[in-house]
Amino acid sequence: MELDTTLTFEEWVASRVSALLRFAWLVTGSQHEAEDALQTALAKACADWDRIGGRDEVDAYVRRMIANAHVSAWRRFGRWQSPAADVRAPGATAIAGVDAGVVERDLVWRVCSTLPRQQRAAVVLRYYEDYDTAEIARILDCAEATVRSHLHRALARLRSELERGGDDG
Structure with missing residues (x-):
């Protein structure tokens, strides 16, 4: 802006x-x-x-x-x-009357909230705020390679957790 x-x-x-x-x-x-x-x-x-x-x-x-x-x-x-554990019934993946997309976005956010702070900040800046790695590096005061590393590790963990969570439900 x-x-x-x-x-x-x-x-x-x-x-x-x-x-x-x-x-x-x-x-x-x-x-x-x-x-x-x-x-x-x-x-x-x-x-x-x-x-x-x-x-x-x-x-x-x-x-x-x-x-x-x-x-x-x-x-x-x-x-x-x-922090207390998430209070939900084991295996509960859907809520009556709630769109499956909303449930999926909630799951993604819950998994994202477990990421280390720098990784979560990098994910938010990249995928929610649509910044490129140079801008993220400037905001987080780190090297662009560090931003790429944060994003790579965060996405790998998100994939792993979501695949595991999908098999549980």
């Missing part, structure tokens, strides 16, 4: 908050964590708006801030959290 340098921070946020929250949710896998990461990133962006507001790629810059905020929060608090 090309930035109009006459936009105030509040105007920019109003026009981008939905997309940024969606991105944060895809990276974190949790509405609560997404809101926290977005709030942290926007607070920093607001404080630095005079410096970053004129950049061509403000969206990419703030997305990286969101990813960094999430990783930082996980480093601080992640070791104290014990």
Whole structure:
């Protein structure tokens, strides 16, 4: 998104908050964590708006801030959290009245949410946000080869888990 340098921070946020929250949710896998990461990133962006507001790629810059905020929060608090197992009946693959495509997308997202954070971020940026490897590398602050490695490993794990999950149901 090309930035109009006459936009105030509040105007920019109003026009981008939905997309940024969606991105944060895809990276974190949790509405609560997404809101926290977005709030942290926007607070920093607001404080630095005079410096970053004129950049061509403000969206990419703030997305990286969101990813960094999430990783930082996980480093601080992640070791104290014990996620509960998914509460579903064993072998349950369909819900009455729900389209099979919705169930499949839910399964894909549940498997995606088990990926390591950098792999999940790479998958989200590539397949949900449609960035190329150079843009992903810039956002995640790593080499393009690392992005390709993250994507390769993530897709291999997704295939394996989905094939295994398909045989169980």
